[in-house]
Amino acid sequence: MFFAIPVAWLQLIQQKVRLIATLAGISFVVILLFMQIGFRDALFDSAVRVHNSLEGDLFLISPQYNALTSQQNFPQARLYQTLGYKGVDSVVPLYFQFGKLRNPESGQKFSIFVFGTDPGRVTFRSPEINQNLDKIKLPDRALFDRDSRLEFGTIAKEFSQGKGVEIELAPFNSILTAYRLKVDALFSIGPSFGVDGNVIVSDDTFFRIFTERKSEEIDIGLIKLEPGSNAEQIQTVLKANLPDDVRVLTLKEFVAFEKEYWDIRTPSGFAFRAMVVMGFIVGIGVIYQILYSNISSCLVEYATLKAMGHTNHYLFTIVFQQAVFLAILGFIPGLLISLSVYDLTRKSTQLPVFMTLDQFVFVLTSVVIMCAVSGMIAICKLRGADPADIF
Known part of the structure; x- marks a missing residue:
């Protein structure tokens, strides 16, 4: 040998x-x-960057939900209905929709993911986002994702240099309508294979941009539990009592569901x-x-x-x-x-x-x-x- x-x-x-x-x-x-x-x-x-950045212990989604980019909503009343169950501390509705953002230099418009959230409540885990929520309480204000792809131009770079930056955002299928928003802060989530960039606005600004959307129809419901609560037990109770027009998932299940979609069904x-x-x-x-x-x-x-x-x-x-x-x-x-x-x-x-x-x-x-x-x-x-x- x-x-x-x-x-x-x-x-x-x-x-x-x-x-x-x-x-x-x-x-x-x-x-x-x-x-x-x-x-x-x-x-x-x-694909699960957004999921892992959300501040919630349980999540409500539509039974037709396939992936974050599929945008299937459900009645907001179902989310607030969960407040009647022991162990549920607070809830936050989250809205999102694809829009078109105009590159300030080239004038070209590119698809971007827009989140609408109540600035008075914590939706994301990121301190960078939460410390700037007060800024988007004003109308037509936005937080811009610095990790968005390069096709959106130098928005993040110019803001970091102390320059005042405005962006032009329009509904995805709109030809004439566009809204000018002032960028008040930056955050980091990053793109995915289905999303090129992200913007966060208040729910009021969100509905001014996407006029076809209604506040009664939400995309994801975030449920925050009381300290010491057992998420699996409360999930079981909610599943047994809520109608079939919603699904209740833990964060682990929510992440696994999204990954399975991209792995098996795309x-x-x-x-x-x-x-x-x-x-x-x-x-x-x-x-x-x-x-x-x-x-x-x-x-x-x-x-x-x-x-x-x-x-x-x-x-x-x-x-x-x-x-x-x-x-x-x-x-x-x-x-x-x-x-x-x-x-x-x-x-x-x-x-x-x-x-x-x-x-x-x-x-x-x-x-x-x-x-x-x-x-x-x-x-x-x-x-x-x-x-x-x-x-």
Whole structure:
């Protein structure tokens, strides 16, 4: 066994150009997997940014609710009905709608997500938002998401420089009507695959912009429980007593529901899952070709080892060791390049593309498995390595 390790390594490094090309191929597979998994995780993480930023213990949504961007509302009366149950401390209605925001520099209009909330009540967890709620009590005032995508122009940059900034916001399907709002503060939520940017206004301003909306129809109901209350028990009581025109969810369930929608019921979720599988298959094919080529070029050496009395098991051990060496050596540059691409993607799209420990372990394990499977396929050539035939 001690002799097998240097043989496996020496075979790899005897042709340095081939080794470099081999590692480049494996690094490409590593980068491919990291990109696919990174974008898939970003899809889920960005989709629930709003959910995780809401200040609530339980949430009411419409039974027709599919995702945040589907905008299915329900009667406001159902939310206030929950105040009659023990353990419920307070409730807050939340409204939202897609609007169109005009880029001040280019004049182009882009879709943006508009939240309408009662500035006298806490809706979001962010101190950055809550400390500026008084500012939007005035009509036609807004808070702008600094992490919105670049197509909205330099709104956040100019505000940060102390300049007075006004934005032009219109209902999504409106051609002529638009409203000018003064930006009074910035906050951070960020975009998702379905939303490019966010604006928060008071509920009064919200209804002035979206005249077709009614205060009696809300999009999400936030329920704050009394300290020490059991959320699951109160959820069970509300489910048993409220009509079927609402659903009651905990934050964990609300987040899981949104992720499931993007994973199962959208083309994006299917595409990312398919690409991960295809990346794995492509990786096996690439690594197999590399190992097979290496075995073919060293076939005389393997035949010599067999002539010296070594068994097929010994030769298979060498191939598997080579596979592990290649997996580890190819993983390192692939990881470093992926980190750089993650950083570039995050800055360009404002999406939460971050390297996580789960991604690291998954890709490393996948590459080792791919190399092992490829090695098992490639060593079939060694079974026919008869010294008498080769010499």
